[in-house]
Amino acid sequence: MNAFWIILTGSLVATCCSLLGCYLILRRMAMVGDAISHAVLPGIVIAFLLSGSRDTVPMLIGAGLLGVLTTFLIEFFHRYARVQADAAIGVTFTSLFAIGIILISVFAGQVDLDQDCVLYGEIAYVPLDLWLTDNGLSYGPRTIWTLGVVTLLILSFIVIGYKELFLTAFDPAYAAAIGISTSLWYYLLMTAVSLTTVASFESVGAILVVAFIVGPPATAYLLTDNFKTMLILSVILGVIASFSGYYLAVWLDGSIAGAIATVTGVEFILALCFSPQRGLLLKRRTLQPV
């Protein structure tokens, strides 16, 4: 049963991250996803200190705010202080992460968080943290519920805003010309990324969030030319990675998050070599540019 909960957790995180990741990598903003996933740390610590517990809601709020703040800071450094774009990303997330680590050290006695968990999570403990009612009834792991709700939110966001997200990613100038607000959809997307990061952070850690945001979408991008297929494919790849990553970790007796990230890399290499149209080893370029 434990294996089931862990794989389910991984798959839910994979679904949210990979769906949003498809938009991020096509907008060339993969590293913004990376930055957000690291920069939410101080938000989590502060929420922890203020609420005094590991309750999900304050954590979500604290880290969600930090996620949006990260986007805003990057934007601010870049646009108003005119710092070069990649440097703005680098400065923002490292300084926020440093603040997070310092806060953890300062309040070491009060904060039940350690650095390892920040980077590679505690997915193995997911099944232990059960949602119990007063009369002792168990509804299964708490994380599953949180992630389930977030997954539903992300799914409905993408279904509702499909057209707008698609168009603003492909051709923002045209989107603006026909009256679709590019900045509104940009910030909505970033809010969604923050929300996902935060919900996944505690259980899988920053590194797996990045791996899911970038890995499956990049692999799917090598395999298909259709955007909807890319979305679906990246979710499938993410789920497969969660599944096989779990057993790889069991076999090597190592970190589950690390193993899942490893598998996303393996998937990418396989796609890189054997993709039907773009594989490096399997070049069957039937469709040449006319």
Add this chain to the structure above:
Amino acid sequence: MNEFLEFFSFADANVRFVTIGSILLASSSAVVGCFSLLRKRALVGDAVAHAVLPGVCLAFILSGTKNPFILLLGAFITGWFSLVVIDFITARTRIKEDTAIGLVLSVFFGIGILLLTSIQHSGNAAQSGLDKFLFGKAASLVGEDLIVFSVVAVLLLVATIVFYKELMLLCFDQAYARTIGFPVRALELLLTTLTVFAVVVGIQAVGVVLMAAMLITPAAAARFWTEKLPVMLLIAAVMGAFSGLAGAFVSYTAPSMPTGPWIVLIISLIAILSFAFAPGRGWVSRIIRQRRNRSRILDENILKLLYQVGELKENFTDAQSITELMQRRHLPQNSILKGLKKLQCEGFVSKQQNGWLLTEEGRIRGRRVVRLHRLWELYLTQYLELPSDHVHEDAETIEHIITPELEEKLMEELNYPALDPHQSKIPL
């Protein structure tokens, strides 16, 4: 205070090691970081930092020892390999660089974590301490580490100095460097190697995530202070060294404080202050400049107004009341008053019983503004063929910024005109 003296006497060998180590690391990676920043590849350092972890673990698994040179060699190999992979993916597939960086970063690090945890769980007693590559342990640097750091730091600095010209051209104009026969590929490899060196060594002090800051942040901050590359390198190195020193000091006074994050926090603060206050490029100094401009514009508008009223009455010897001025152009009364007082201090106007009077200097300055206004109106109608009812608004701004040289040029191009498009006289 006592602690301060104690720290800076460097009597304690441990303090010495930590401080010197931090300074060396921070300044040498800052120098290398400048080049990656200028090549717009700042985040590549982040990927390398994550990619050294599997190398360290593999080296440990294969050799079974914790010999720092073997571990560093492993780190160096995977760090270097990660850059090759990024380049390969970007060049050979349609995947863009940011995605390639993110992918390499997370996958290499994932492998590293998998190996590290696997080693830790294997019960091998020799493994303890490997995780210093993960979060950095600047506070526990020992003499042996220091030797390695010094060697690498010196190596990096010497390489930068020797290949300074080539590296500069590589950052500035790669295509041009190629056409004049520079071995661009080899230079890229050199820069890659330097970056990996800096990362492999620095990571032991600040850890995987924060290593990116050691490369990017001082460089980004230094960029705001100068337009010259050598100066930029120097400023970045000094900033890096200072934050290294300050970080070591903080964790000396408060031993529970981690050195690495403090170094990063301090350098980040320096960077943010630079973004804000650096003269010229800084955000605040730009705002201050704008405010100063606004106040100058107000001054000049008041002088212009006084001049125009005088011109209208063909009389510059009688004082004008504020009401009269306001009739001609509506400016808020309190800002007119404030401006007039400031101008009085500067000797451009004098206060009389019944109002304000232009002094000789004030008249000259006011006349110049009026002249520039009319000249620009004439220029717009003649050269841009704008209708004469469109030019006033533009001239309201341009009258404040035209330099004497431009004024001369305008006069020349307009053939020393006497009248503006509205048939007003252009005062000489």
Add this chain to the structure above:
Amino acid sequence: MIIHVENPVVEVHDLTVSYDRKPVLWGVDLTLPAGALVGVIGPNGAGKSTLVKAIMDLLPTSSGYVRIFDKEIKEVRKKISYVPQRESVDWDFPASAFDVVLMGRYGSMGLFKRPGKADKEAAMLALEKVGMQSFANRQISQLSGGQQQRVFLARALAQNADIYFMDEPFAGVDIATEMAIIELLRIMREQGKTVVVVHHDLQSAVEYFDWIVLLNMRLVASGPTNQVLTQELLEKTYGGKLTVLTKVGDLLRKQEIPSREKQVK
């Protein structure tokens, strides 16, 4: 020489546009007649694309206003279509030609709505008009430059707008495509649509357009082709830069002064 028309479809009044405080277009006054094929011509860096983007309110303007069909731009967005420069998008994007053309229908659909049968038919029809129906399912990166341009054009057609702005639609396309596009533009004109095209080739401009706008940091001329394409006006357009103007622009940026003084309230 600036010729104004009665009941213009596009009215530009005293438009100044700046990038980073440096004005790139100064005080443009312009009216365009309905049902015309308008060419916007000028040397590199003259502000041609800037003018088109500013008219569509895609760029902030320093002064002036624009009215289209005698209304604010926000009220008439649905009647306006835009063909951006081909290089402005990533053609590796995972989308088919049909997907891109279907985007032309997005503006008239609301949020939540998905493209219906009518939208798909309109998109297919637009692809047919540009002779690309057999490429509907082809991935856009596998199209040639000319074909990509046709897809962009089809997207604008699918929108069924009344006025079209096209940024360099003839750049880097083959002769066949150029001919096909111009034929299409003529048909559109006959249907009473107005088409504004940014164009860089003077020779073909004479043939293609019946109204020409000459631009070089300011409006040099606007009027019927035969009246505007004179030696004198062309020399004015292409004959060197206005150095004083450029220098003043640089000063504005350096000193961080907005190109129009804000009225002190």
